[in-house]
Amino acid sequence: MPARPTLSDEPGAAPLIRFEGVAKTYPARRGAAPVAALSGIDLAVPAGSILGIIGRSGAGKSTLIRLVNGLERPSAGRVMVGDDEVSALGEGDLRRVRARVGMIFQHFNLLSSRTAADNVALPLEIAGWRRAAIRPRVKELLALVGLEGHAGRYPAELSGGQKQRVGIARALATRPDVLLSDEATSALDPETTRAILALLKRINRDLGLTIVLITHEMSVIRAVADEVAVIEGGRIVERGPAYEVFTRPEAAITRSLLVGEAGHGLPTGLATRIAPEPLPGAAPVLRLAFRGPGADAAIIARLARETGIEAAILAGAVDEIGGRPFGSLTVALSPGPEVAARARAFLAAGGVEAEGLGYLPPAVEDARVA
Amino acid sequence: MSPELLRLILQATGDTLTMVAIAAVLGTLFGLPLGVFLATSRRGELFAAPPLNGALGFLVNATRSTPFIILVVAIIPFTRLVAGTSIGTTAATVPLTVAATPFIARLVEAAIREVDQGLVEAARACGASPFQIVLKVLIPEALPGILLGLTLAVVSLIGYSAMVGAVGGGGLGDLGIRYGYQRFRPDMMLAVVVVLIVLVQAVQTFGETVARRLNRRLRRA
Numbered sequence: 001m002p003a004r005p006t007l008s009d010e011p012g013a014a015p016l017i018r019f020e021g022v023a024k025t026y027p028a029r030r031g032a033a034p035v036a037a038l039s040g041i042d043l044a045v046p047a048g049s050i051l052g053i054i055g056r057s058g059a060g061k062s063t064l065i066r067l068v069n070g071l072e073r074p075s076a077g078r079v080m081v082g083d084d085e086v087s088a089l090g091e092g093d094l095r096r097v098r099a100r101v102g103m104i105f106q107h108f109n110l111l112s113s114r115t116a117a118d119n120v121a122l123p124l125e126i127a128g129w130r131r132a133a134i135r136p137r138v139k140e141l142l143a144l145v146g147l148e149g150h151a152g153r154y155p156a157e158l159s160g161g162q163k164q165r166v167g168i169a170r171a172l173a174t175r176p177d178v179l180l181s182d183e184a185t186s187a188l189d190p191e192t193t194r195a196i197l198a199l200l201k202r203i204n205r206d207l208g209l210t211i212v213l214i215t216h217e218m219s220v221i222r223a224v225a226d227e228v229a230v231i232e233g234g235r236i237v238e239r240g241p242a243y244e245v246f247t248r249p250e251a252a253i254t255r256s257l258l259v260g261e262a263g264h265g266l267p268t269g270l271a272t273r274i275a276p277e278p279l280p281g282a283a284p285v286l287r288l289a290f291r292g293p294g295a296d297a298a299i300i301a302r303l304a305r306e307t308g309i310e311a312a313i314l315a316g317a318v319d320e321i322g323g324r325p326f327g328s329l330t331v332a333l334s335p336g337p338e339v340a341a342r343a344r345a346f347l348a349a350g351g352v353e354a355e356g357l358g359y360l361p362p363a364v365e366d367a368r369v370a
Numbered sequence: 371m372s373p374e375l376l377r378l379i380l381q382a383t384g385d386t387l388t389m390v391a392i393a394a395v396l397g398t399l400f401g402l403p404l405g406v407f408l409a410t411s412r413r414g415e416l417f418a419a420p421p422l423n424g425a426l427g428f429l430v431n432a433t434r435s436t437p438f439i440i441l442v443v444a445i446i447p448f449t450r451l452v453a454g455t456s457i458g459t460t461a462a463t464v465p466l467t468v469a470a471t472p473f474i475a476r477l478v479e480a481a482i483r484e485v486d487q488g489l490v491e492a493a494r495a496c497g498a499s500p501f502q503i504v505l506k507v508l509i510p511e512a513l514p515g516i517l518l519g520l521t522l523a524v525v526s527l528i529g530y531s532a533m534v535g536a537v538g539g540g541g542l543g544d545l546g547i548r549y550g551y552q553r554f555r556p557d558m559m560l561a562v563v564v565v566l567i568v569l570v571q572a573v574q575t576f577g578e579t580v581a582r583r584l585n586r587r588l589r590r591a
Contacts, residue, residue, distance in 0.1 A: 107486075
């Protein structure tokens, strides 16, 4: 794993959740070999932060998040939530911890036989609250998620976004410190996803809730996560502040997850034409990363003026990650010896990182405008 | 049809309804927990107890594969022990209950297995105990399916109750055999069949209506 400063390494940010050398192996069954779902997991989640865990399906993220509330138990290592060693607790103590750890799900998992209000009341009933105390609390929670008028509706009468809001209200009912989000927006359309993520961010800010979310979508991470852990084959392969991971991805899996995100990847037509080797007359292709507020696209004009190297823009995007601007431009340089190296040196002096993507053969280069 | 025959039919209908009602209530009382246990006691489930699950499953299958008329005769000593006699309407409720219990248990088991495991996981994540999961999640969510199962069980019990007539159980089946068949009274046979059809229709319609009302999953805004 690349050594990179993470929020949890900063002094003063006390971790609320800690994974220490955690491994999870599913025992062999009916001739099938044992499956190692997770191995060597060390993670610390500071109180009040949002950790996004991203990976493809089968990477182990589902198992990882379920270790936090003891729905899964590790085969080795420890999982701590606050002062509780979740991985060592019996079922009775686990139920106590679970009142402090809310969870929301991809398919909402609402009881179809209960109204929205009664679904939200479920954890309170389980925790033994009196009926008179449950009613005002449920009202408060439905207001928090913006569902005041829907208390008496059944899940079948609610939209996906509304169902997830009920799920969030239910998860927050017992005033937990931690919220686990298991692909909570994967079944929602992009607009609803944005609204739900904004709600999660607001809850994190207003209630100081620590959120651990798993997803396979970088856009979810970009919208809410403070820190990212990229998981592949049951191991964490990259980890760091979201902005760092987005703007300087290191692991191959991270780069491939970033494809399709603004500023990453190439238009397909272009990607198929780029060759890894420089053919005579080929134009070097660079991707420039503009990070932070000082980044200035005018550097392209200065490059042409001061070095004589022209850069044709092939693709570009400007975006925000965690409130910080991030821009990316993919350019084809005018062909020539040592052009790429000279351009990179000039750009680096101007504070812009450039990454070589390959070379555009001359024959088709002219066609790029079409 | 003479007033005498009408009286006989009414009497027999009352006997049938009594037998079926008692057997259905007792069968549910025993069958519901048994069904819940069968649905939740396999390996890795809420009340995991695979050997007991296997043993109960075998017992249920054995009872269900025994033809009802043979079951009635085979458990006469047990019937006598419970009811004090092996003849009559009261005695007939014993084999009916014994037959209904495993039947209802399997129907309840099937309905509970239909409940989305995600709901069980959500309840566990809320800190629910296994009993809370059964009472607050599994049974309420499976209720429409359980009611349809009970409807099926009651309809089957109406059919079974006709067979206990053969061992002096009374009721419509008894009437149909003794008057309609043995005394060659087609009008009586027809009357019995009509009453049975009406009973089954009524039970089926009632059960489906209640199940549909309960089934919030079918409701749309």
